[in-house]
Amino acid sequence: MESLKLIRTLISANNKFISEWKRLKRPVLGYTCSYTPEEIISAGEILPIRILGSLEPPKLADVHVSTNVCSFAKSCFNNALKGEYSSLDGYVFSHSCDNQKKIYDLWRRYTTIPKAYFINTPHSTNENSRRFFRDELEKFREWLMKSFKVEISEENLRSTIRTFNENRRLLRQVYDLRKGNPPLVLGSEALEIVLSSMMTPKEEHNKLLQVLLEEIDTREDVPKEGVRLLVSGSIMDNSELLRLIESVGGSVVADDLCTGSRYFWDLVNEEEEPMTAITERYLHKIPSSFMYSSEERFRHTREMAKLFDVEGVLIFSLKFCDVHSFDAPLLAEELREEDGLPVLCLEWDHSLSGTAQLRTRIEAFIEMLEEQI
Numbered sequence: 180m181e182s183l184k185l186i187r188t189l190i191s192a193n194n195k196f197i198s199e200w201k202r203l204k205r206p207v208l209g210y211t212c213s214y215t216p217e218e219i220i221s222a223g224e225i226l227p228i229r230i231l232g233s234l235e236p237p238k239l240a241d242v243h244v245s246t247n248v249c250s251f252a253k254s255c256f257n258n259a260l261k262g263e264y265s266s267l268d269g270y271v272f273s274h275s276c277d278n279q280k281k282i283y284d285l286w287r288r289y290t291t292i293p294k295a296y297f298i299n300t301p302h303s304t305n306e307n308s309r310r311f312f313r314d315e316l317e318k319f320r321e322w323l324m325k326s327f328k329v330e331i332s333e334e335n336l337r338s339t340i341r342t343f344n345e346n347r348r349l350l351r352q353v354y355d356l357r358k359g360n361p362p363l364v365l366g367s368e369a370l371e372i373v374l375s376s377m378m379t380p381k382e383e384h385n386k387l388l389q390v391l392l393e394e395i396d397t398r399e400d401v402p403k404e405g406v407r408l409l410v411s412g413s414i415m416d417n418s419e420l421l422r423l424i425e426s427v428g429g430s431v432v433a434d435d436l437c438t439g440s441r442y443f444w445d446l447v448n449e450e451e452e453p454m455t456a457i458t459e460r461y462l463h464k465i466p467s468s469f470m471y472s473s474e475e476r477f478r479h480t481r482e483m484a485k486l487f488d489v490e491g492v493l494i495f496s497l498k499f500c501d502v503h504s505f506d507a508p509l510l511a512e513e514l515r516e517e518d519g520l521p522v523l524c525l526e527w528d529h530s531l532s533g534t535a536q537l538r539t540r541i542e543a544f545i546e547m548l549e550e551q552i
């Protein structure tokens with residue numbers, strides 16, 4: 180499908196939409212966490228793009244960072260040191276996990292990207308956190324206006340919220356195509372579609388999704404049936420692991436990933452005052468594993484498993500991702516005991532090395548499920 184081919188080319192900091200944005204001398208701001216309120220950035224005509232890593236060894240970052248740092252955070256830093264993000268006008272980090280918080284200092288010291296900001300995202304959702312986060316987001320809005328000499332008005336925020344919500348609704352429609360058997364969209368394709376949304380002006384991405392949804396109806400290369408799986412865990416910023424699962428008979432029909440469903444599942448309330456609505460949405464969205472408490476996230480994972488009728492769950496923890504490594508056994512226990520779902524917990528290190536071993540374990544898990552079904 181032509182739309183899918185185009186979407187794949189967009190998962191890059193130099194894609195055609197970003198280049199055009201830069202050509203028009205409009206600012207681009209990188210961000211590192213799904214808790215970054217992109218609507219506020221976008222309302223100032225600044226393009227927010229997600230900072231991603233790569234699967235190559237992080238040789239430049241290894242000079243500055245010890246071996247027991249999250250391999251994803253390190254890989255993003257490596258890409259920055261390589262100059263992949265040199266065209267950014269700035270970047271924003273969010274206080275998510277400790278790895279992200281500390282690597283922000285290294286970005287400021289060793290990269291030459293001119294502007295940097297840190298949002299102190301709370302880790303709980305009580306009334307004090309809500310007030311605190313609202314103030315933090317207001318400070319962020321002021322920083323954006325001052326640093327980039329732009330206006331972020333209530334009217335612009337309202338219009339941006341509508342565009343972002345439209346994107347979220349369209350992404351949900353794409354996910355709905357995975358409920359059938361066989362699913363009409365592969366898990367690897369769905370991940371690429373969500374990743375491309377983070378790297379493209381939302382108006383353009385909405386148009387692309389509309390074309391994609393039309394093309395799907397006449398799709399000739401419909402994916403094969405396979406063992407229906409949900410994938411949960413640390414970030415996935417490329418589709419390699421999902422392709423590996425698909426190559427051994429798995430059909431990834433649902434996810435609990437910050438680059439998947441957790442990115443777009445919740446809408447911003449369009450009736451409320453915009454900054455309050457944005458605060459509420461990001462504070463109460465499906466939580467990431469750094470948030471208190473895990474139960475809310477597990478509830479979402481279990482709901483997704485039911486909604487997409489999955490037959491097994493794969494939990495991937497990135498090496499040295501503490502927050503997911505703590506959560507994984509608890510989540511696995513809940514899925515096995517409460518829902519009777521078979522679960523395989525795996526660790527990987529954001530590189531291609533070790534994928535042969537992963538492949539063997541995933542293949543054995545899928546064979547076991549095929550015998551049970």
Ligand code: SF4
Binds near residue numbers: 249252
């Ligand atoms: S993968 Fe885990 S440790 Fe790494 S940045 Fe994400 S939450 Fe933090």
